[in-house]
Amino acid sequence: MLMKKKSMIAMKMKGKINSYIQQLSEKKTLHFSLIDPDKVPDYNFLVSTSKKLYDAGTSAFMVGGTLGVSKDKLDSILDILQDYSIPVILFPSNINIISEKADAIMFMSLLNSDDLYYVIGAQVVAAPIIKRLGLEILPTAYIIVGFGGTAGHVGRARVIPFDNSDLAVAYSLAAEYLGMKYVYLEAGSGSPETVRPEMIAAVKKSTSTLLMVGGGIKSADKAKLLASAGANIIVTGNLIENDIERAVKLIKAITNN
Ligand SMILES: CC(C)=CCC/C(C)=C/CC/C(C)=C/CC/C(C)=C/COP(=O)(O)OP(=O)(O)O
Numbered sequence: 225m226l227m228k229k230k231s232m233i234a235m236k237m238k239g240k241i242n243s244y245i246q247q248l249s250e251k252k253t254l255h256f257s258l259i260d261p262d263k264v265p266d267y268n269f270l271v272s273t274s275k276k277l278y279d280a281g282t283s284a285f286m287v288g289g290t291l292g293v294s295k296d297k298l299d300s301i302l303d304i305l306q307d308y309s310i311p312v313i314l315f316p317s318n319i320n321i322i323s324e325k326a327d328a329i330m331f332m333s334l335l336n337s338d339d340l341y342y343v344i345g346a347q348v349v350a351a352p353i354i355k356r357l358g359l360e361i362l363p364t365a366y367i368i369v370g371f372g373g374t375a376g377h378v379g380r381a382r383v384i385p386f387d388n389s390d391l392a393v394a395y396s397l398a399a400e401y402l403g404m405k406y407v408y409l410e411a412g413s414g415s416p417e418t419v420r421p422e423m424i425a426a427v428k429k430s431t432s433t434l435l436m437v438g439g440g441i442k443s444a445d446k447a448k449l450l451a452s453a454g455a456n457i458i459v460t461g462n463l464i465e466n467d468i469e470r471a472v473k474l475i476k477a478i479t480n481n
């Protein structure tokens with residue numbers, strides 16, 4: 225039953241994930257649910273969690289993680305998420321996070337990395353594979369702020385201090401001038417502090433790309449604050465793994481207004 229629904233929706237949405245996101249974000253703040261394959265304990269957890277997220281109104285699933293993600297694991301997660309009528313988007317830490325079972329991939333460059341591999345190297349290796357698989361791409365500037373977490377460490381980010389909005393604006397403007405459509409301000413998964421509203425507001429004021437914000441967002445109030453500062457898309461990961469009921473509350477709070 226669900227499979228049938230997905231195959232119809234998938235056909236309708238093929239190649240249209242960017243326009244789905246753009247159009248929806250003109251109406252409301254979106255929430256993307258980050259599923260890290262390495263943090264999914266078992267099949268039942270994913271089935272019940274994903275249903276709760278979908279029913280609460282999450283706008284897309286993002287799938288990715290920095291450590292411990294094999295192709296088998298990735299595909300088994302994607303097989304389950306494919307059943308929903310919302311996009312399933314790869315969030316790659318490297319070239320191992322590519323699969324034809326997703327609807328789209330965030331084609332990210334970690335702009336504030338000191339390592340050229342994360343700025344342009346991985347993208348060069350991935351591009352022909354993505355083309356062959358026919359995955360839609362979301363051209364994304366990935367900018368790591370403050371804490372940075374595992375992504376910041378592995379990606380050799382020269383992190384932007386939480387209080388340096390000028391730097392975040394400069395990177396985001398550069399991303400826009402390079403033609404990127406999304407800016408993702410990332411505090412790092414599990415960050416004790418989120419990206420600050422002041423930084424979000426400054427970036428929003430100076431750029432017209434879609435603004436994604438993630439890292440350490442754990443409450444509906446914080447998510448609402450970041451949304452009202454100008455975030456178009458709120459991403460949560462840890463909260464989904466640790467407290468699904470709170471995640472559901474957060475999603476309802478930002479998307480049902
Ligand atoms: C375009 C392609 C194929 C790859 C781009 C590769 C780039 C630029 C990666 C940036 C650096 C990096 C390591 C990003 C990680 C993004 C990610 C999946 C974060 C999710 O959080 P985790 O790092 O898994 O956090 P936990 O430690 O909480 O699990």
Ligand SMILES: O=P(O)(O)OC[C@@H](O)CO
Pocket residue numbers: 258375410411412413414415437438439440441459460461462463
């Ligand atoms: O796990 P959390 O802290 O919600 O962070 C989500 C995301 O920004 C990580 O890339």
Ligand SMILES: [Mg+2]
Pocket residue numbers: 260263288289290291413
């Ligand atoms: Mg992770």
